[in-house]
Amino acid sequence: MSTLLSFRDVWVEYGDRIIIEKLDLDIAAGSFVSVVGPSGAGKSSFLRLILGQEAPTRGSILLDGVPLKPECGPDRGVVFQRYSVFPHLSALRNTMLGLECAQSPFTARLFGRSRRKAEEEATAMLEAVGLGHSLHLYPAQMSGGMQQRLAIAQALVKRPRILLLDEPFGALDPGIRADMHALIRGLWQEYALTIVMVTHDIREAFTLGTRVLALDKRRHDPHAPHRFGATAIYDLPLRNRTEPTPPSITIDAIGNN
Ligand SMILES: Nc1ncnc2c1ncn2[C@@H]1O[C@H](COP(=O)(O)OP(=O)(O)O)[C@@H](O)[C@H]1O
Ligand SMILES: [Mg+2]
Incomplete structure (x- = not known):
């Protein structure tokens, strides 16, 4: 699988508050990455980096091997809660x-x-x-x-290639959420999307993801809570996942050309 996005020693800081530190990871094209972690860990910041709404204060993010422009491009779509x-x-x-x-x-x-x-x-x-x-x-x-x-x-x-979901189903009833899971899994396959989804629901993370990424602080300083930032403390590839198929003919028929 080819690498779509690369994070190279990425940091996000607000003044002397470190939100994300030393994030190094690659996201493969066609993967479905579930992102979990405590509130305030920097999950939404992570999505904003991919969206191009925010630039890292250190390090670089590459999209197809090219530095990501700090602007929202049409190749990335986002859904909030x-x-x-x-x-x-x-x-x-x-x-x-x-x-x-x-x-x-x-x-x-x-x-x-x-x-x-x-x-x-x-x-x-x-x-x-x-x-x-x-x-x-x-x-x-x-x-x-x-x-x-x-x-x-x-x-x-x-027609984005990357779909970013920030706790998209968190406010929905469990039955509805199951319907949404079926929907998103179908869209992921049909449109050959790469999805990065933040969720509070660990079961949802494992049900949908081809990979579960946990963002949290590795080190805590009780006297200076913002001295250390969050990074990928767990990064679990999941097995038994169908990979997305190329877009079907119906998709081409309503394409942008
Ligand atoms: N513009 C900003 N200025 C200062 N701090 C911010 C800003 N945006 C987010 N933060 C801080 O960054 C941390 C991570 O926020 P966020 O990415 O929203 O976390 P999560 O989505 O994991 O709950 C929080 O402590 C938040 O207060
Ligand atoms: Mg958030």
Whole structure:
């Protein structure tokens, strides 16, 4: 498996507070990395580094062997636990927005043919996440699970290679969560995604991941809690995982060309 992302001696510091220290790891293309660790360990910071929202204070992050630009690129999508979607837009408009911003960054508006194409792509993506019958609903009219499906559609409509999930199912009921697990596993395979998912739920981490990464401090200074940062204290490859298959023909048919 080829390496998609490499962390080389990565540090994140805020003034004299060390959040992440000496992080060295590679993430293989097509893997599903579950990230666990105590609250405040730097899990969201880790995702922000991959997203390009934050730059390391030391060290480097490589994407395909090239230093990651500190900006959010279309090859990376993200879903948070809540508030990923816009309340004043319908499911369809929420999903189209990603395409509109990518193609028309100043007005976020498309017209004529490109608008119809964006509408088709957004509709197909909403169908893929099981919201084909809810195109015109607003987030307030949707359950928590439906809102997370919408957030996933919004993230995937730009065809990212990397999907970042920050406790995406943490606020959902257990039954709904099982549905979401099936959904995300299917999307991971169908779209040949590399997924990095932060979760509090250790069972979820092991159920979905091809690898479980635990971030925590290796050393504690009780008198100076921010003297040491978190790093990968466990990094467990899991066996018996199906690897993602190449995108199917339906995906190509609604691609961006
Ligand atoms: N902009 C910031 N300035 C200062 N400290 C921050 C900033 N962002 C995050 N932190 C601190 O970094 C630590 C890790 O935060 P975070 O990555 O959100 O942890 P987690 O997601 O594991 O709960 C926390 O102690 C948090 O207070
Ligand atoms: Mg967090």
